[in-house]
Amino acid sequence: xxxxxxxxxxxxxxxxxxxxxxxxxxxxxxxxxxxxxxxxxxxxxxxxxxxxxxxxxxxxxxxxxxxxxxxxxxxxxxxxxxxxxxxxxxxxxxxxxxxxxxxxxxxxxxxxxxxxxxxxxxxxxxxxxxxxxxxxxxxxxxxxxxxxxxxxxxxxxxxxxxxxxxxxxxxxxxxxxxxxxxxxxxxxxxxx
Amino acid sequence: xxxxxxxxxxxxxxxxxxxxxxxxxxxxxxxxxxxxxxxxxxxxxxxxxxxxxxxxxxxxxxxxxxxxxxxxxxxxxxxxxxxxxxxxxxxxxxxxxxxxxxxxxxxxxxxxxxxxxxxxxxxxxxxxxxxxxxxxxxxxxxxxxxxxxxxxxxxxxxxxxxxxxxxxxxxxxxxxxxxxxxxxxxxxxxxxxxxxxxxxxxxxxxxxxxxxxxxxxxxxxxxxxxxxxxxxxxxxxxxxxxxxxxxxxxxxxxxxxxxxxxxxxxxxxxxxxxxxxxxxxxxxxxxxxxxxxxxxxxxxxxxxxxxxxxxxxxxxxxxxxxxxxxxxxxxxxxxxxxxxxxxxxxxxxxxxxxxxxxxxxxxxxx
Numbered sequence: 001x002x003x004x005x006x007x008x009x010x011x012x013x014x015x016x017x018x019x020x021x022x023x024x025x026x027x028x029x030x031x032x033x034x035x036x037x038x039x040x041x042x043x044x045x046x047x048x049x050x051x052x053x054x055x056x057x058x059x060x061x062x063x064x065x066x067x068x069x070x071x072x073x074x075x076x077x078x079x080x081x082x083x084x085x086x087x088x089x090x091x092x093x094x095x096x097x098x099x100x101x102x103x104x105x106x107x108x109x110x111x112x113x114x115x116x117x118x119x120x121x122x123x124x125x126x127x128x129x130x131x132x133x134x135x136x137x138x139x140x141x142x143x144x145x146x147x148x149x150x151x152x153x154x155x156x157x158x159x160x161x162x163x164x165x166x167x168x169x170x171x172x173x174x175x176x177x178x179x180x181x182x183x184x185x186x187x188x189x190x191x192x
Numbered sequence: 193x194x195x196x197x198x199x200x201x202x203x204x205x206x207x208x209x210x211x212x213x214x215x216x217x218x219x220x221x222x223x224x225x226x227x228x229x230x231x232x233x234x235x236x237x238x239x240x241x242x243x244x245x246x247x248x249x250x251x252x253x254x255x256x257x258x259x260x261x262x263x264x265x266x267x268x269x270x271x272x273x274x275x276x277x278x279x280x281x282x283x284x285x286x287x288x289x290x291x292x293x294x295x296x297x298x299x300x301x302x303x304x305x306x307x308x309x310x311x312x313x314x315x316x317x318x319x320x321x322x323x324x325x326x327x328x329x330x331x332x333x334x335x336x337x338x339x340x341x342x343x344x345x346x347x348x349x350x351x352x353x354x355x356x357x358x359x360x361x362x363x364x365x366x367x368x369x370x371x372x373x374x375x376x377x378x379x380x381x382x383x384x385x386x387x388x389x390x391x392x393x394x395x396x397x398x399x400x401x402x403x404x405x406x407x408x409x410x411x412x413x414x415x416x417x418x419x420x421x422x423x424x425x426x427x428x429x430x431x432x433x434x435x436x437x438x439x440x441x442x443x444x445x446x447x448x449x450x451x452x453x454x455x456x457x458x459x460x461x462x463x464x465x466x467x468x469x470x471x472x473x474x475x476x477x478x479x480x481x482x483x484x485x486x487x488x489x490x491x492x493x494x495x496x497x498x499x500x501x502x503x504x505x506x507x508x509x510x511x512x513x514x515x516x517x518x519x520x521x522x523x524x525x526x527x528x529x530x531x532x533x534x535x536x537x538x539x540x541x542x543x544x545x546x547x548x549x550x551x552x553x554x555x556x557x558x
Contacts, residue, residue, distance in 0.1 A: 024309070
């Protein structure tokens with residue numbers, strides 16, 4: 001390889017990788033900045049699974065939703081690893097709850113007082129025959145904390161009502177914005 | 193472990209003493225051997241790569257600690273600077289003829305890239321995306337390897353692919369089906385390894401492929417899959433022994449393809465035997481195994497010490513399996529020791545005989 005070429009290649013590789021990472025950050029920050037804000041109710045997760053490393057595992061009320069909320073399910077039902085859209089709307093308790101759901105995209109755009117969030121099923125139907133539930137991951141199931149601070153929050157989470165303020169972009173991508181302990185703000189995320 | 197160069201130099205000294213060559217020729221020969229040896233992978237370059245891996249691990253753990261002493265935007269900037277510095281200094285070292293240090297720097301660069309992805313995931317609390325993050329990391333490393341024609345980055349990329357296998361849906365003992373797209377990743381890195389002249393990458397890929405095939409076999413159709421492994425391996429083994437030069441021109445493994453062929457064949461045959469030990473297939477498999485081992489010794493044993501000892505190992509395991517299945521059920525503990533002793537004695541006898549026959553012509557061979 002000629003002498004200059006390898007230096008040039010190295011520069012191109014480095015800048016391409018840095019550029020890609022920068023783009024990743026911009027895309028995520030854009031969701032935080034421009035997305036609609038929703039408050040989601042956190043539900044305790046199986047304690048053994050709650051803290052792994054330096055993040056808290058979060059479960060939400062909307063992590064498992066009744067199968068009858070799905071508007072476009074046929075006999076085949078829903079399998080795992082399926083992209084779904086869940087429509088949320090704000091209720092009197094201040095939290096956002098699931099009202100409808102679709103496999104794939106929602107049929108009509110959400111009204112102004114509702115927000116469509118996309119997720120992926122982790123399991124199909126389960127539960128008793130007339131009370132079936134679908135589990136969904138939204139990519140919001142983790143909250144990273146500074147080393148050692150997870151245990152205290154994990155303990156409180158089982159005794160008090162915690163919430164997550166999330167930003168939802170127009171395409172349904174969601175992003176954690178803040179962790180709430182009741183009405184108190186515990187952690188809020190800057191854009192960068 | 194003595195290197196090839198030091199062994200040849202010992203020989204050269206002996207030739208001078210015996211009056212076979214003059215000291216002038218001896219000096220020229222020694223110089224030639226030394227200049228070629230420097231290009232080989234030596235202890236120093238292995239240490240450089242190990243250092244790079246440790247450095248990379250330090251970056252990843254630093255990110256994982258989520259330390260708040262430095263604002264995270266500053267942490268991102270630091271990692272960006274590190275990526276730039278690592279790739280550029282790697283190229284600089286390559287130009288200065290320190291190829292091993294250069295490759296090590298590039299590994300640090302690739303590790304910093306992965307660390308930054310992890311940091312971004314942490315900054316935005318991304319969950320459940322490890323598998324796709326690793327694919328991005330793997331692709332970026334593969335592209336960097338291609339752009340820089342880097343052998344070590346190719347190996348590193350294969351390593352990330354293997355890590356992806358374990359982080360994703362894959363669970364060796366679970367019910368998930370195997371992600372066969374992994375084979376596509378390996379194929380891509382195999383093609384890349386020709387461009388980056390990365391023989392180590394091809395070795396790693398072959399061994400990974402075999403392990404994957406074994407898990408695949410145990411996962412479902414044990415017999416069929418193990419059969420495919422054994423047949424493909426024995427074909428490769430035969431090709432590499434009968435047409436060594438032509439095969440190696442194609443796979444470019446430095447003449448080590450027979451080793452992979454024999455390892456693959458024995459693995460396949462052992463799996464088959466474990467699976468079918470109660471019917472006639474077992475005896476057929478045992479006969480096939482012993483035949484192939486014997487043929488390997490005859491055809492390739494003289495050339496390669498490693499292949500010879502691998503064949504002995506296969507022979508020993510085969511004897512043990514045959515004993516466990518055919519005799520084990522009848523004899524008691526005393527009988528077990530007796531038969532074990534007989535097997536070992538037989539093994540020793542065979543090895544001593546073969547080694548003696550190989551001796552005159554194998555001095556200095558690998």
